[in-house]
Amino acid sequence: MAPGAAAARCYAEEEGDTRSDGTRSYGEARYVEEGGASYGWYQRYAALRPFVCRLVPPASRLLMIGCGSVLMSEDMVADGYMEIINIDISLVLIEMMRKKYFDLPQLQYMQMDVRDMSKFSEESFDCAIVKGTLDSLMCGVEAPLSAAQMVLEVDRLLKPGGVFMLLTFGCKPAR
Numbered sequence: 001m002a003p004g005a006a007a008a009r010c011y012a013e014e015e016g017d018t019r020s021d022g023t024r025s026y027g028e029a030r031y032v033e034e035g036g037a038s039y040g041w042y043q044r045y046a047a048l049r050p051f052v053c054r055l056v057p058p059a060s061r062l063l064m065i066g067c068g069s070v071l072m073s074e075d076m077v078a079d080g081y082m083e084i085i086n087i088d089i090s091l092v093l094i095e096m097m098r099k100k101y102f103d104l105p106q107l108q109y110m111q112m113d114v115r116d117m118s119k120f121s122e123e124s125f126d127c128a129i130v131k132g133t134l135d136s137l138m139c140g141v142e143a144p145l146s147a148a149q150m151v152l153e154v155d156r157l158l159k160p161g162g163v164f165m166l167l168t169f170g171c172k173p174a175r
């Protein structure tokens with residue numbers, strides 16, 4: 001199994017949501033346990049910065065898809081980015097992030113399923129970043145359908161010439 005695969009699977013199996021019996025799924029339990037502490041999958045902003053800065057101007061409207069507790073959004077604000085909408089399926093995580101970043105108006109947090117982002121209008125973002133979230137979807141039920149729904153939604157939301165950054169541990173044929 002590729003590095004990161006096991007952990008990504010844990011989130012995907014229950015998609016970070018509370019179970020129907022009211023108990024917490026692995027993803028929710030982990031976010032509660034960590035109390036909003038930052039964790040970034042695969043790469044930190046420092047490593048991605050050269051690509052981001054070259055492709056995405058600071059005035060861009062960005063969508064961070066399946067944001068988790070990633071520090072990257074905060075780092076991007078420190079770097080001059082003005083508007084980053086962070087979405088995740090985990091409500092407990094989103095509430096923690098809202099509290100943590102209440103004093104950073106450049107960051108917004110919304111609970112949303114990446115497969116249905118109909119709250120956003122078409123061609124309303126300059127850039128979408130997916131880091132690790134495709135890997136979660138690919139480990140879940142109806143993986144190819146979920147992945148296709150996400151990509152179609154990103155395509156709908158990006159302005160013409162918009163930038164889609166996808167970070168995954170999977171090799172190209174598998175993704």
Ligand SMILES: C[S@@+](CC[C@H](N)C(=O)[O-])C[C@H]1O[C@@H](n2cnc3c(N)ncnc32)[C@H](O)[C@@H]1O
Binds near residue numbers: 012070113130132133
């Ligand atoms: C592997 S973590 C990556 C987190 C973050 N992007 C990072 O780089 O650290 C995957 C994240 O995707 C979220 N997620 C899983 N399925 C989702 C879905 N259908 N819609 C939105 N978020 C989802 C999980 O709650 C989790 O926070």
